[in-house]
Amino acid sequence: AQSAPPASTAAPPDELMGDCFVDAFFENGRRFVCRLASIVRLDAARTAAELLVGGPLSVQRGIDACCVAILELVGAGSALQLPRPRAVAQVPHRGEQVLVASSPFGLVSPPVFQNSLTTGVVSNLVRPSRDAPASAVGLVLVDARCLPGAEGGAVYNAAGELVGLVAPSLERGDKSAVELGTVLPVHLFAVAAGLDVGTNPSPPALVSAPASAALGGARAAAHGGASAELPSFPLASQRLEAPALVGALHSIPDWRAALARCYDSVVLISINSSWGTGVLVSDAGHIITCAHLFRPWCAAQTGTKRLGLRHSFTHIHVSFRDRPGATLRGLPARLLFCSKGPIDVAVIQLDVADPVAFFGRPIALAGQRPLAGRPCIAVGHAIFDPSMRLTSTVSAGVVARVVTHPRDKAEPAILQTSASVFRGHSGGLLADEAGRLLGILTSNARHSDGSIIPTINFSIPLAMLTPLLEALDHDEETQGLVFDAYDRDDAELLALWRLEAGLDPPPELAVQKPALPADSRFAEFLSQMSKL
Numbered sequence: 001a002q003s004a005p006p007a008s009t010a011a012p013p014d015e016l017m018g019d020c021f022v023d024a025f026f027e028n029g030r031r032f033v034c035r036l037a038s039i040v041r042l043d044a045a046r047t048a049a050e051l052l053v054g055g056p057l058s059v060q061r062g063i064d065a066c067c068v069a070i071l072e073l074v075g076a077g078s079a080l081q082l083p084r085p086r087a088v089a090q091v092p093h094r095g096e097q098v099l100v101a102s103s104p105f106g107l108v109s110p111p112v113f114q115n116s117l118t119t120g121v122v123s124n125l126v127r128p129s130r131d132a133p134a135s136a137v138g139l140v141l142v143d144a145r146c147l148p149g150a151e152g153g154a155v156y157n158a159a160g161e162l163v164g165l166v167a168p169s170l171e172r173g174d175k176s177a178v179e180l181g182t183v184l185p186v187h188l189f190a191v192a193a194g195l196d197v198g199t200n201p202s203p204p205a206l207v208s209a210p211a212s213a214a215l216g217g218a219r220a221a222a223h224g225g226a227s228a229e230l231p232s233f234p235l236a237s238q239r240l241e242a243p244a245l246v247g248a249l250h251s252i253p254d255w256r257a258a259l260a261r262c263y264d265s266v267v268l269i270s271i272n273s274s275w276g277t278g279v280l281v282s283d284a285g286h287i288i289t290c291a292h293l294f295r296p297w298c299a300a301q302t303g304t305k306r307l308g309l310r311h312s313f314t315h316i317h318v319s320f321r322d323r324p325g326a327t328l329r330g331l332p333a334r335l336l337f338c339s340k341g342p343i344d345v346a347v348i349q350l351d352v353a354d355p356v357a358f359f360g361r362p363i364a365l366a367g368q369r370p371l372a373g374r375p376c377i378a379v380g381h382a383i384f385d386p387s388m389r390l391t392s393t394v395s396a397g398v399v400a401r402v403v404t405h406p407r408d409k410a411e412p413a414i415l416q417t418s419a420s421v422f423r424g425h426s427g428g429l430l431a432d433e434a435g436r437l438l439g440i441l442t443s444n445a446r447h448s449d450g451s452i453i454p455t456i457n458f459s460i461p462l463a464m465l466t467p468l469l470e471a472l473d474h475d476e477e478t479q480g481l482v483f484d485a486y487d488r489d490d491a492e493l494l495a496l497w498r499l500e501a502g503l504d505p506p507p508e509l510a511v512q513k514p515a516l517p518a519d520s521r522f523a524e525f526l527s528q529m530s531k532l
Contacts, residue, residue: 010040010070010192019520022071027115032077040068040192044128045167045184048138052126053172065168065182068189069152085154087186087195088161091137096122099373100144100181102153102166104456105445109499113149116400117372118418118455120144123180137185140164145418145455146181155183162186162195255377255396261435264360266392266428268319268381269348270330271297277380277392277428278318278348279440280362285350286472287318288465289427290442291339294346298338306483307338316348320360321381321391337479339486342494343464344442346427347472363429365469366436366462370415374399378419378441378457380428392428395420397455399438406492406501412461413496415439421457430459437462445499458497 012018013036022034046066049057057065073080092098098121103114120143128138142155146166153166164183171177190197265280269289274296278289291307297314298307317330331352338346370376375398382393397419405411415430421441430439439459444452471482495501517523 034071037072038070040189042066042188044138047128048126055173085162087190087197092122099156102150104147104149106149140183141180258435265363270317276426279429291346294338337483341487364436380425382422382424415459420454
């Protein structure tokens with residue numbers, strides 16, 4: 001019998017990389033410098049990956065898919081006492097639920113993307129060879145989203161134990177990508193990284209505690225606890241001896257009850273030949289939706305300077321397609337407000353003599369601040385042309401990140417979710433497990449070729465909509481004051497929505513990198529690159 005190949009081998013970085021330094025950005029705004037201490041080559045993961053793609057493993061963007069880098073804090077950061085996570089004691093089981101914490105797209109707007117959460121399940125386990133025992137796992141496949149920049153992100157189980165790290169995406173010989181996310185299992189590098197290993201004999205049962213209990217302790221430590229230097233998530237944020245992440249993973253909700261409470265509040269909006277979605281918010285027939293649905297048809301009005309419909313032949317119709325027995329005939333509506341400010345919101349109102357006879361219940365509002373990891377659903381008239389006469393489309397996910405206001409860190413400004421959102425969802429409902437409004441769907445992140453990324457999308461949180469909703473119960477003068485407030489320019493908020501915010505750390509938190517040796521090959525390499 002042949003002896004099994006080593007699972008991993010640790011080696012110091014080569015001469016070129018030996019002098020390089022790496023910036024480590026913490027969520028609380030601190031930045032520290034690390035040096036590349038060692039590289040762990042995961043041989044078992046490489047052979048498993050080659051079996052998976054059916055040939056030699058290609059290297060994408062210069063990244064070796066089956067290596068783990070060990071970084072060491074230097075300078076001021078070397079004094080930090082960062083606790084290590086606990087590694088899972090055994091390989092995960094298929095179907096076991098996992099949570100992924102990562103920062104997709106790198107330094108593209110860290111306030112929006114840093115330490116985003118998403119959930120999924122273990123889809124399959126790949127052995128390093130066909131005749132290897134079932135317990136010998138080289139790669140873990142998950143159905144959670146693993147986007148560019150997520151490489152190295154932490155993958156946890158329901159007990160808060162580290163399952164592994166997100167690997168770069170794999171590509172087959174025909175250039176097609178492996179459709180599932182690939183994870184480097186922690187047992188391959190736990191010893192080299194000095195990680196504690198858990199002792200759970202079997203996968204823990206899933207729980208349904210709210211995410212606030214899951215992340216509360218970690219957030220407190222990161223933003224004013226005993227060690228203010230700690231990041232809040234993922235690896236160095238907690239000891240994980242107590243299951244700090246329990247609650248960030250939920251048993252899969254049965255969304256039927258939630259939909260029964262909210263489906264007749266979601267409407268199809270038609271503007272001439274285009275369409276979108278809206279949410280009924282009052283007994284007077286007020287519907288909240290996205291301003292970008294109307295801006296092509298609008299112009300600034302004389303006097304108020306607010307946006308209004310440019311032509312009298314622009315018609316707005318509303319259909320309640322989810323209400324049992326509802327007519328498919330579009331009811332006329334008028335544009336009450338279309339924001340030209342950074343918040344993409346508009347209000348229309350049904351223009352019928354007896355509106356109560358036509359529409360269902362206004363949406364109920366969520367009573368608490370949304371938290372990362374909370375399950376949610378996106379409801380809207382997406383993808384399919386209205387002529388197909390379908391009801392609204394539903395997709396489920398979690399709140400991946402709560403992006404706070406640039407000037408008020410206690411105020412949510414954007415909700416990022418992992419629910420699939422498509423064309424036509426604009427103005428649709430983001431709801432919690434009880435079918436209550438968490439926010440209004442607005443937009444997706446996009447690839448460089450312009451195609452949307454369905455599982456990275458953004459919503460206006462209820463907190464940003466509350467002044468507008470409250471104004472609808474008042475007279476026109478009060479409404480006008482609120483409308484004007486939404487129309488005001490806000491460069492910081494606009495930069496946040498455009499994913500242009502936070503590219504550099506605050507000056508007071510910046511640190512100086514150690515000087516490279518005069519004969520450093522890495523310094524020579526950087527000099528050559530700067531001349532290209």
